[in-house]
Amino acid sequence: MSAWLVALLQALLYPALAPLLVGWVRKVKARLQNRRGASVFQPYADLRKLLVKETRVAHTASELFRVAPYIVFVATWLAAATVPLVALDLPIAAVADIIVLVGLLALARFFLALAGMDAGTAFGGMGASREMLVSALAEPAMLMAVFTLAMTAHSTSLQSVMAHHLADGFLLRPSYLFAFGALVLVALAECGRIPVDNPSTHLELTMVHEAMLLEYSGRHLALMEWAAQIKLLLYGVLIVNVFFPWGVGASFGALALGSGLAVVLLKLLVLGALLAAGETVLAKMRLFRVPGFLNLALLLALLGLLSHVILEVGA
Amino acid sequence: MSETQNRFEWLSEYLVRPSYGWAGERAADPDVLAPARRFLLDPEAWGMAARLAASMGLRHAGLWADPLDAEGEAGVMRVQACLELEGDYLVLETQVPLDRPTIDSHTPTYPGLDRLERHAQDLTGLTFTGHPDGRRWTRHQAWPEDRFPLRCDFPLGGERSARTPADADYPFVRVQGTGVYEIPVGPVHAGIIEPGHFRFQAMGEEVLRLEQRLGYVHKGIEKLAVGRDPAGLARLAGRVSGDSTVAHAWAACQAMERAAGCEVPPRALFLRALMAERERIANHLGDIGAICNDVGFAFALAQCGRLREQWQRRSQALFGHRFMMDVVIPGGVARDLTPEGFQQLRLDHAALHRVIEPLFDVIQDHPSLDDRLMRTGILPAEDARALGCTGYVGKASGQSFDVRRDSPYIPYDQLRVEVPAETAGDVSARVAVRIAEVRASLWMLDRLLDALPEGEVASPFTPPPSGAMGLGIIDGWRGETLCFIRFGSDGRIARYFPRDPSWFTWPALERLILGNIVPDFPVCNKSVNGSYSGGDL
Numbered sequence: 001m002s003a004w005l006v007a008l009l010q011a012l013l014y015p016a017l018a019p020l021l022v023g024w025v026r027k028v029k030a031r032l033q034n035r036r037g038a039s040v041f042q043p044y045a046d047l048r049k050l051l052v053k054e055t056r057v058a059h060t061a062s063e064l065f066r067v068a069p070y071i072v073f074v075a076t077w078l079a080a081a082t083v084p085l086v087a088l089d090l091p092i093a094a095v096a097d098i099i100v101l102v103g104l105l106a107l108a109r110f111f112l113a114l115a116g117m118d119a120g121t122a123f124g125g126m127g128a129s130r131e132m133l134v135s136a137l138a139e140p141a142m143l144m145a146v147f148t149l150a151m152t153a154h155s156t157s158l159q160s161v162m163a164h165h166l167a168d169g170f171l172l173r174p175s176y177l178f179a180f181g182a183l184v185l186v187a188l189a190e191c192g193r194i195p196v197d198n199p200s201t202h203l204e205l206t207m208v209h210e211a212m213l214l215e216y217s218g219r220h221l222a223l224m225e226w227a228a229q230i231k232l233l234l235y236g237v238l239i240v241n242v243f244f245p246w247g248v249g250a251s252f253g254a255l256a257l258g259s260g261l262a263v264v265l266l267k268l269l270v271l272g273a274l275l276a277a278g279e280t281v282l283a284k285m286r287l288f289r290v291p292g293f294l295n296l297a298l299l300l301a302l303l304g305l306l307s308h309v310i311l312e313v314g315a
Numbered sequence: 316m317s318e319t320q321n322r323f324e325w326l327s328e329y330l331v332r333p334s335y336g337w338a339g340e341r342a343a344d345p346d347v348l349a350p351a352r353r354f355l356l357d358p359e360a361w362g363m364a365a366r367l368a369a370s371m372g373l374r375h376a377g378l379w380a381d382p383l384d385a386e387g388e389a390g391v392m393r394v395q396a397c398l399e400l401e402g403d404y405l406v407l408e409t410q411v412p413l414d415r416p417t418i419d420s421h422t423p424t425y426p427g428l429d430r431l432e433r434h435a436q437d438l439t440g441l442t443f444t445g446h447p448d449g450r451r452w453t454r455h456q457a458w459p460e461d462r463f464p465l466r467c468d469f470p471l472g473g474e475r476s477a478r479t480p481a482d483a484d485y486p487f488v489r490v491q492g493t494g495v496y497e498i499p500v501g502p503v504h505a506g507i508i509e510p511g512h513f514r515f516q517a518m519g520e521e522v523l524r525l526e527q528r529l530g531y532v533h534k535g536i537e538k539l540a541v542g543r544d545p546a547g548l549a550r551l552a553g554r555v556s557g558d559s560t561v562a563h564a565w566a567a568c569q570a571m572e573r574a575a576g577c578e579v580p581p582r583a584l585f586l587r588a589l590m591a592e593r594e595r596i597a598n599h600l601g602d603i604g605a606i607c608n609d610v611g612f613a614f615a616l617a618q619c620g621r622l623r624e625q626w627q628r629r630s631q632a633l634f635g636h637r638f639m640m641d642v643v644i645p646g647g648v649a650r651d652l653t654p655e656g657f658q659q660l661r662l663d664h665a666a667l668h669r670v671i672e673p674l675f676d677v678i679q680d681h682p683s684l685d686d687r688l689m690r691t692g693i694l695p696a697e698d699a700r701a702l703g704c705t706g707y708v709g710k711a712s713g714q715s716f717d718v719r720r721d722s723p724y725i726p727y728d729q730l731r732v733e734v735p736a737e738t739a740g741d742v743s744a745r746v747a748v749r750i751a752e753v754r755a756s757l758w759m760l761d762r763l764l765d766a767l768p769e770g771e772v773a774s775p776f777t778p779p780p781s782g783a784m785g786l787g788i789i790d791g792w793r794g795e796t797l798c799f800i801r802f803g804s805d806g807r808i809a810r811y812f813p814r815d816p817s818w819f820t821w822p823a824l825e826r827l828i829l830g831n832i833v834p835d836f837p838v839c840n841k842s843v844n845g846s847y848s849g850g851d852l
Contacts, residue, residue, distance in 0.1 A: 033617035202506035284611030
């Protein structure tokens with residue numbers, strides 16, 4: 001199979017699987033609360049419902065408000081396409097490395113925040129300002145964490161990092177542990193999960209991510225929510241594939257790809273269940289605790305970098 | 316019973332104050348509102364009476380105006396205020412001419428009276444001199460400024476049939492300064508809650524000022540009550556605030572029964588108390604779960620929601636309604652408890668007791684929850700006292716008052732009523748009070764069943780003659796629920812005023828939110844959980 005075809009297939013898998021991960025997390029959360037919960041496929045039905053519903057736009061909104069959902073969706077999708085899901089050695093590695101990934105996510109967030117402020121409501125502006133507070137602190141921590149990995153592999157390409165990790169075999173590197181901790185904290189903040197943000201709240205005043213979407217409806221809202229789901233999947237794959245790359249397809253054969261997909265799904269199931277468990281036992285933090293939380297992520301990433309330089313270089 | 320002899324110890328001191336010009340000689344019958352004492356004052360002494368009461372530590376329990384224009388006493392408006400100390404109630408009463416109804420405001424002395432006085436002004440035309448805030452309150456745009464719905468010349472169906480315009484030009488107080496911005500929230504919210512508008516002035520995320528604008532669910536309860544028969548009034552009272560239906564209906568029936576001298580069978584009173592405690596448990600369970608959910612701890616919501624649902628289904632099965640609406644009727648209760656229902660309740664109480672203990676352990680000993688709930692939304696004891704907060708809001712801020720214990724009515728005079736007392740005044744304290752009240756009510760429910768008398772559940776209710784008055788005081792789950800009723804001719808109601816405890820806890824929310832951050836408002840609001848409907852009337 002042609003490498004580009006696999007890359008395309010993988011890029012399509014992201015939007016196709018993203019609602020399933022969200023559905024799975026919600027299902028596990030419901031079970032942990034002794035509820036039955038909706039079907040794991042409910043997010044697909046929600047997206048379909050939003051796509052066919054009428055799209056209303058506030059009369060105070062500008063063109064930006066209409067185009068932002070497409071920009072956010074495409075940028076998030078492209079970012080996801082750079083993260084190896086089922087196979088390594090994809091040609092996309094040559095055009096997009098980790099810095100592109102972070103840049104694309106930043107682009108999506110920039111337009112999301114602008115769109116939040118565009119309609120001129122109090123909640124949109126409030127959400128945008130909080131989102132910027134979170135991301136201004138999360139982004140450096142994220143970069144620092146991926147640089148730790150990049151230094152080990154001597155490359156900023158995610159595939160090289162994974163390949164390097166695979167070639168090393170199971171080697172417990174302290175720098176990886178620190179980077180892992182940092183990335184998990186960043187992922188929680190960036191995806192708006194408890195304890196940073198509550199994705200299922202209806203309280204406008206407490207929202208971060210949802211507050212920016214309050215004015216959206218119909219297909220615009222569907223795209224925004226879909227983008228958020230893809231982002232969650234992206235971070236999930238980043239965590240499971242970079243730190244636990246075993247099982248990822250080494251060739252482009254149907255069998256290798258199939259088993260690669262099965263393994264990554266299994267890993268995501270476990271990660272989703274852990275996320276749900278975490279969200280069940282924790283309450284949301286007070287907003288002004290979030291900087292401390294993300295400073296911890298930055299500190300972990302820095303420690304990872306340091307321990308790499310001190311312990312691992314030349315070893 | 317020695318306690319009854321010690322009642323009203325402070326009253327003689329209150330009345331002998333030398334500067335106090337009360338018209339004692341005109342006090343026709345001080346016991347007409349028994350167990351409260353009624354005293355007639357000259358209108359000029361109205362402000363002084365409040366200042367003296369405040370200096371002696373009396374709590375203000377509400378004020379209402381009663382235009383007597385339909386009664387042949389044309390030209391007079393009666394104004395009454397209820398005060399309380401050590402469980403004894405005093406009703407001050409005065410009369411002002413209807414063509415120039417003006418009286419001293421109690422608000423400078425008792426800040427909690429602010430909205431009650433503005434409400435009286437909007438509905439009856441009584442004006443208050445010295446009131447710090449002259450803006451309208453209950454009146455939005457449904458009737459003009461010079462028309463007063465509670466006067467008899469105002470038609471029951473309203474004067475306008477056109478759609479009421481939006482209430483757009485209310486003059487909110489604004490905070491000026493660099494970096495101060497305004498956040499309008501509501502009256503339409505994202506969740507399924509009642510409508511109310513909140514205007515925040517915030518600096519960054521810190522709240523500098525919160526102003527509430529309520530009245531969106533004004534139903535004209537007081538006007539609708541005029542001309543109803545006693546049974547109709549009990550039904551209406553049950554709809555003042557749906558979650559407090561037992562408390563309001565009981566308060567209204569108690570007032571009517573006192574006015575008419577109606578003897579209620581003991582079994583009916585026990586059943587009323589049983590329902591009141593069931594109402595308390597159901598609402599507290601719902602609130603505890605909702606407070607936890609507001610800080611993202613959905614586990615508690617799911618568990619408490621399940622328990623509350625089961626509890627309400629039992630209410631539906633035994634009393635015919637999930638909220639037990641329309642069961643309290645004048646003279647007794649509408650439904651008796653069957654022997655099977657009796658056994659079922661026993662099993663329910665034991666089952667709930669088993670389930671709540673581990674659940675409350677989780678909620679009260681959870682670092683992540685403590686972090687959010689402790690030191691959030693602190694209502695200082697001084698503010699709680701100044702505003703006259705009762706119920707869980709008062710109890711969490713050091714105001715240990717409970718009608719069931721301090722001014723007991725049957726059957727609470729035969730029960731030990733445990734009143735939880737917290738002093739921290741934060742959200743966590745209000746949760747702790749609710750938890751303690753659930754436990755105490757559950758214990759009390761079994762004692763009520765133990766002592767449940769046999770016999771009739773209702774006695775015939777004969778309406779009293781025109782002019783008879785009654786005051787009902789019940790401890791509802793939100794706190795002291797007060798109700799004034801005056802009968803007109805033919806046994807019809809001429810004046811009904813229910814005073815929900817929310818009148819005093821809404822202003823408490825405006826105070827306790829100061830200095831907190833905007834995203835903590837929902838949990839503070841939920842911990843107070845004032846009734847919109849109960850205050851909008």
